[in-house]
Amino acid sequence: MTAAPLLDELHLNPATGMDAVTLRVGDLETMSAYYSDALAMAPLEERTHGAEVHRVLGRGTTPLVSLVATPGLPGVDPRQAGLFHTAFLFETPAALAATVARAAQHPLSRYVGSADHLVSEAFYFTDPEGNGIELYTDRPREQWEWSNGEVKMATLYLDPNEYISRHLEQTALAQGADVPGIVGHVHLQVGDVDAARRFYVDALGFEPAATHPGALFASAGGYHHHVAMNTWNSAGAGPRATSLGLGDVAITVPGREDLDALVARLRRHGISFADEQRRVVVFDPWGTQVSVALPGTTGVDELLAG
Secondary structure, X not given: OOOOOOOOOOOXXXXXXXXXXXXXXXXXXXXXXXXXXOOOOEEXXXXXXXOXXXXXXXXXXXXXXXXXXXXXXXXXXXXXXXXXXXXXXXXXXHHHHHHHHHHHHOOOOEEEEEEEOOOEEEEEEEOOOOOEEEEEEEOOHHHOOEEOOEEOOOOEOOOHHHXXXXXXXXXXXXXXXXXXXXXXXXXXXOOOHHHHHXXXXXXXXXXXXXXXXXXXXXXXXXXXXXXXXXXXXXXXXXXXXXXXXXXXXEEEOXXXXXXXXXXXXXXXXXXXXXXXXXXXXXXXXXXXXXXXEOOXXXXXXXXXXX
């Protein structure tokens, strides 16, 4: 009888992934329409918590974004800690090209740019309330280059018009929300990269994948990154003020034993948390809520942050 592999107490399970990102929004209908029309997402679930309306949108049965109506809050501050972008990953260049074409034609989209990152090809937009969006597809893993424990990434020119003309297929465009997609990674703005490493790597259990000036990329299972943290706009930022924008970063792990290992790490590092049996909720040094949960737990769960 083969013994079960020992649980790695220092790192997240290699099968760890990302779940729907929660955004606090001022205009729920405008934001819902944007993610539906520009990014081909469909409403999956809605629930009311007191005065707050939580609406989840996604593709197929996969949640991609949870919008929480909180009108009256200040707008997104591009220099405070919080969201740099949510990165939506597509399986094929055709699926990516179809989504980019839709987003580029939407009147409320702001196109930011595109890049060949060696491990991926990506296009960047900003939604109507100032939240960053990345739309990307990965190159095959066998094409990724690793050196001294770091994956090689770059920011090379990627012609958006040439990419769309080469990969756009009417079938993928017509299928819309039926074409699969997932949250591939979440890129955060932080006040200090070393403090971010202590929280996201040492305590949460991600493994460093790459370092760049003012930025750290980390992952589980040898991915190029599930989370990234940079100080490009937010160096020295303190705790986040309550505002529109990022509400929760959701991470999924396969089993309760993974949550138990996480709880042990958090205790060793003296970090407070809430254990809800199917998910553990914790706040990073800047007050960003992070939920680590079993599959199918996140969605319209209540935010702990007021």
